[in-house]
Amino acid sequence: MNVVVPFEGIGASVRRKEDLRFLSGRGQYTDDINRPGQTHAVILRSPHAHAEIKGIDIAAAKAMPGVLAIFTGADMAAENIGGLPCGWQIHSKDGSPMAEPPHPVLAVGKVRHVGDPVAVVIAETKQQARDAAEAIAVEYAVLPAAATMEQALAPGAPQIHEGAPGNLCYDWHIGDRAAQEAAFARAHKVITFETTNNRLVPNAMEPRSAIGEYDSTSGDYTLFTTSQNPHVIRLLMGAFVLHIPEARLRVVAPDVGGGFGSKIYHYAEEAIVTWAAGKVKRPIKWTADRTESFMSDAHGRDHITKAELAVDAQGKILGLKVHTHANMGAYLSTFAPCVPTYLYATLLAGVYTTPVIYAEVKAVFTNTVPVDAYRGAGRPEATYLLERLMDVAAKELGLDRVEFRRKNFIPPDAFPYQTPVALQYDSGNYHATLDACLEAADWKGFEARRAAAAKGKLRGIGISTYLEACGIAPSAVVGSLGARAGLYEVGTIRVHPTGSVTVLTGAHSHGQGHETTFAQLVADRLGVPVAQVDVVHGDTAKVPFGMGTYGSRSLAVGGSAMVKAMDKIIAKGKRIAAHLMEASVEDVEFDRGIFRVAGTDKSKTLADISLAAYVPHNYPIEELEPGLEETAFYDPKNFTYPGGCHVAEVEIDPETGKVEVVNFTAVDDVGRVINPMIVEGQVQGGVAQGIGQALLENAIYDQQGQLLSGSLMDYSMPRADDLPPVGVATHTTLCTHNPLGVKGCGEVGAIGSPPAVMNAVVDALRDYGVRHIEMPATPAKIWNIIHGGRRMAAE
Amino acid sequence: MPQVTLTVNGTKHTVEVEARTLLVELLREKLRLTGTHVGCDTSQCGACVVHMGGDSIKSCTILAVQCEGAEVTTIEGLAKPDGTLHPMQEAFREYHALQCGFCTPGMVMSAIDLVNKHPQGLTEQEIREGLEGNICRCTGYHNIVKAIAAAADVMHGKRSELARAAE
Ligand code: FES
Ligand code: FES
Numbered sequence: 001m002n003v004v005v006p007f008e009g010i011g012a013s014v015r016r017k018e019d020l021r022f023l024s025g026r027g028q029y030t031d032d033i034n035r036p037g038q039t040h041a042v043i044l045r046s047p048h049a050h051a052e053i054k055g056i057d058i059a060a061a062k063a064m065p066g067v068l069a070i071f072t073g074a075d076m077a078a079e080n081i082g083g084l085p086c087g088w089q090i091h092s093k094d095g096s097p098m099a100e101p102p103h104p105v106l107a108v109g110k111v112r113h114v115g116d117p118v119a120v121v122i123a124e125t126k127q128q129a130r131d132a133a134e135a136i137a138v139e140y141a142v143l144p145a146a147a148t149m150e151q152a153l154a155p156g157a158p159q160i161h162e163g164a165p166g167n168l169c170y171d172w173h174i175g176d177r178a179a180q181e182a183a184f185a186r187a188h189k190v191i192t193f194e195t196t197n198n199r200l201v202p203n204a205m206e207p208r209s210a211i212g213e214y215d216s217t218s219g220d221y222t223l224f225t226t227s228q229n230p231h232v233i234r235l236l237m238g239a240f241v242l243h244i245p246e247a248r249l250r251v252v253a254p255d256v257g258g259g260f261g262s263k264i265y266h267y268a269e270e271a272i273v274t275w276a277a278g279k280v281k282r283p284i285k286w287t288a289d290r291t292e293s294f295m296s297d298a299h300g301r302d303h304i305t306k307a308e309l310a311v312d313a314q315g316k317i318l319g320l321k322v323h324t325h326a327n328m329g330a331y332l333s334t335f336a337p338c339v340p341t342y343l344y345a346t347l348l349a350g351v352y353t354t355p356v357i358y359a360e361v362k363a364v365f366t367n368t369v370p371v372d373a374y375r376g377a378g379r380p381e382a383t384y385l386l387e388r389l390m391d392v393a394a395k396e397l398g399l400d401r402v403e404f405r406r407k408n409f410i411p412p413d414a415f416p417y418q419t420p421v422a423l424q425y426d427s428g429n430y431h432a433t434l435d436a437c438l439e440a441a442d443w444k445g446f447e448a449r450r451a452a453a454a455k456g457k458l459r460g461i462g463i464s465t466y467l468e469a470c471g472i473a474p475s476a477v478v479g480s481l482g483a484r485a486g487l488y489e490v491g492t493i494r495v496h497p498t499g500s501v502t503v504l505t506g507a508h509s510h511g512q513g514h515e516t517t518f519a520q521l522v523a524d525r526l527g528v529p530v531a532q533v534d535v536v537h538g539d540t541a542k543v544p545f546g547m548g549t550y551g552s553r554s555l556a557v558g559g560s561a562m563v564k565a566m567d568k569i570i571a572k573g574k575r576i577a578a579h580l581m582e583a584s585v586e587d588v589e590f591d592r593g594i595f596r597v598a599g600t601d602k603s604k605t606l607a608d609i610s611l612a613a614y615v616p617h618n619y620p621i622e623e624l625e626p627g628l629e630e631t632a633f634y635d636p637k638n639f640t641y642p643g644g645c646h647v648a649e650v651e652i653d654p655e656t657g658k659v660e661v662v663n664f665t666a667v668d669d670v671g672r673v674i675n676p677m678i679v680e681g682q683v684q685g686g687v688a689q690g691i692g693q694a695l696l697e698n699a700i701y702d703q704q705g706q707l708l709s710g711s712l713m714d715y716s717m718p719r720a721d722d723l724p725p726v727g728v729a730t731h732t733t734l735c736t737h738n739p740l741g742v743k744g745c746g747e748v749g750a751i752g753s754p755p756a757v758m759n760a761v762v763d764a765l766r767d768y769g770v771r772h773i774e775m776p777a778t779p780a781k782i783w784n785i786i787h788g789g790r791r792m793a794a795e
Numbered sequence: 796m797p798q799v800t801l802t803v804n805g806t807k808h809t810v811e812v813e814a815r816t817l818l819v820e821l822l823r824e825k826l827r828l829t830g831t832h833v834g835c836d837t838s839q840c841g842a843c844v845v846h847m848g849g850d851s852i853k854s855c856t857i858l859a860v861q862c863e864g865a866e867v868t869t870i871e872g873l874a875k876p877d878g879t880l881h882p883m884q885e886a887f888r889e890y891h892a893l894q895c896g897f898c899t900p901g902m903v904m905s906a907i908d909l910v911n912k913h914p915q916g917l918t919e920q921e922i923r924e925g926l927e928g929n930i931c932r933c934t935g936y937h938n939i940v941k942a943i944a945a946a947a948d949v950m951h952g953k954r955s956e957l958a959r960a961a962e
Pocket of ligand 1: 834835841
C-alpha cells in the first residue's frame, strides 16, 4: 500500500497544532488556572495623575469579610523590595546617563499616573477583595499634573521625579551633524514636516493576569503570568525586585492571549502576587479588568517630530534631519528607553540611499501610563515619518511619488549596505517588492477607479515602501548600545528513544503558532512528522533558558538556535550510525530521518539511532555519551531586515467624513517562509493594527492627566466592518547571516501600513488643499477639512 | 445565597451564587468551564459569548440568577461526544481564523448564531457587520470572515465538507 505523507517541512501551510485546544475551549490561559487554596488580589490604584500620599487608612478594609491581608508601598519598602528595573540605559549627547528614577512596585509617598498601584487587598474572593479595596481611605494632596510632553517641558512645569530635572529622561542624538548641515547647505530644496505619532493602547484581548504561589516546605515561589518571556521575568523579578535566587523561583507563562509587546515587561502585579503569596502562604490570583488594563499596561508610540529633508535638483535625497520628543510616561518601563532611539532613529534611512542623517531625540516624563514597545516599536514611528515625508516632498518637488521613491532606493546590488545611522542591511530588493505590489494593487488602473467611484465618494490611493530591523539582536552590539541583557535564544532538541522529538525553546508564542512552525523545522531537518514533535515553551522549570518573543525574533533567533541544536543531533547521530553500520563517520550521510553509508544500501532511521543512544548495548560507549539531546544558544550576527511595499486604497464619504479602506495590498520580503498560511495571518493582523492606528485608535489624556479613552467604549478598536480584506504576497530575498535565511513577519504589517493609509487619505482629499492630516483620520477631522473649507469659501 | 438551576452543555446544575454573580463567573468559576473568556468590562469584546436558548448572548452582561431554567451551550459543548468538531470549529482551523485563540470561543459562538439566523446565506459585508460585537486583535478578521462563509455553506448543506482552503 502506498501511504501518501503530506509535505510538512519548510514552505508548507501546515494547519496549526494548537488550534484544536483553542477551538474546543481547552486553552489554558493564566486566568483559567486555579490553584488549591487560591485567594484573590485586587489592586487599589491612584485616581489622580499626580498627588502626594498623605496617609492610607486600611483599618476598616481589613475588618471586612474574607479579607486576609492588605499591603502598601511602606510594607514593601520595609522589606527592601526593589523597584521595577529598566533593561536599557541610554546616554545623553553629553555622555551623561539617562535619568532613571525609582519605580516602586507599590507607590511610596507619591503617585505619578492614574492607575499607579497604591495598595493590594488579598481576600477569599475577588468580590470581597474589591469591596475592601473600596473601603481603603487614601488621603491625597493633589499636585498639578504634566499630562502632555508640552506641559512637562514648559518652564515651571510640575516636577514628576526628583532625579529628572525638567522632566527630561535623556537628550540623545545619532549621526553626523556637521555633514548634515553641509548637505543642507548644498540642497536645491529643503522640505519641512511636522507630525505626531498617536499614542496607542495595545489591548491584547486577554487581560494581564498573575498567580503567585509559595511552598513553605521547599521555600519555592511560582509565578504564573501572561508573559511573552517568562525567563526574563524570572531574571528581573528574582534578581532585582524580590531577591529570590533562580533555583527558588519558577515562572510559567501558559497560553498567552495576544501581547504585541505589552506582555514583554515586568509589571508590578507580578511582583505583588509573588511576594504577597509568601506572606499569606496561599496562592494569590490577580486578573486585570479591561479598564485596569487601560491604565496599567504599557502604551505605545506617542512621538512629536519635526523633520527636514534636503533634496538636490534631480530629486536625489541629500540629507535628513529629525528632531523627536518621545513620551516615556511616568516611569521607565522595561525596554522603553531603546524604543525611540535604537529602534527608531537607526531606521531613518529606510529603503533610501540618504547619505547623511542627523537625529535628536528627547525622552520626556509625563503623568501618564508608561510607554514602551508596541508591535513594531520605534520602526512604525520611523516608517510613518519617512513615508509621509516622501509623499509631501514628492508633491512639493512636483515629482511622481512612486518615481521619487524609486530614484532614491538602495539598489539591489548594493548589499550589504551601510546606512549613516549604524545599521548594515544584509539583503533586500525594494524595486521587486514595489513592482509586485503596484501590479497586485493595479496601481495603473487607479485613475479609472477614481473616476468610477460611487457617486460623490472621494477615492485616493497611497503607497509605503518600508524596511524594518528585527530578529533582535546581536548581544555584543546591543550591549554597547545600552542593553543590560543578551539577546540570544536557546533551543533544546530531545530525540526520545522511539524517535519522537520534544523541542524546548526560550521563545514563547502568544498567537504566532510556534507549536506548528517549530515542529515544521524539525520535520524538515530531522524527517520527524509534525504530529510527533512536541514544542515546550513558557516554563522556566522545563526550558533551560530563553529571552522570549518580541521584535519578530522567534524564528530568526529561536529557530536558528533549534537548527544549531539539530546539527549537533545529526553530528552525534552520524557517529552512532557509523558504529552500528561499521562505516567511517565521514561516509555517513543524513537526509530527513535516514542515515546512509554513502555508496551502499546500508541505512538506519533516526529512531534506530535514538534507540541505540538510550539502550546502548551496541554503542561506542568509550567515545560517546549515551542519549540524544542537544542544546544550543544562538546569538544573531546582525539584525534582520524585512521590507516591502504596501498600497492602500480608500474612499471617503464627504457627507460623514468616514474613511473606508476599500483595498489593501501588501508585498513583503520576510526572508524564507516556513508556513505561508501563518505568515499571511501575521501580516493581516499587523495591517489591521496599522489601519487601526491610522483611522481609529487614539489614547487621549485630558489636561489633568485623566485617560479619556479608557475603555473599549471610548477607545476605538478595529472591528470586522472597519477593515478590508487584506491581500498578502511575499517576495523573498534570504537573510544572509542566519541558517534559515528568515527575517521575521510579526511586525511588518503594523510598520508598513499606517503611512500607506494616510497617503491614500491625503490623496483622496487632494482637491481640498490638504498637505497633511494627523492620525487617526477620524470622520470629524475629515468632515471639518471638507466642510470647514467649503463653508469658509462660501462666506 | 440565591440558587440557580440551569442546563449547561446538556448537564443540569444547581449552583449557589451571589446576587451579583454574572453568568460568565458562574461558568468559569463554579463550573470550571474556562473556555468562555472575559476580555472587557463594558460589554464590547464578545469573548464571553455563549448560546442561551439557541441565541448568542454576552455572558458577562447577564446575571446568573436571570438564567434560572435556561439551556446554555458553551464552546466546550459544541463538538460531538466522539470529538467531531462543529463545522464552524473545523472552518476556523482550516482557514487559520485564530491566532492567540482568546477571542475564538466567543467568535465561534457568535458566528454559529449568525449563520443559523441567515438560512438564505450571508454576504461578506453581512458577516462583517454581524461580527460588530466581537473584537479580535490578532487576525484582522480576514480569515475569520472566510471561515464563516465556508462554514455557512456546510451548515446549510450547500457543501458536505470543507474544501481545503486555497493553498
Ligand atoms: S467580556 Fe467583553 S463583552 Fe463580555
Ligand atoms: S485570535 Fe487573538 S484576539 Fe482573536
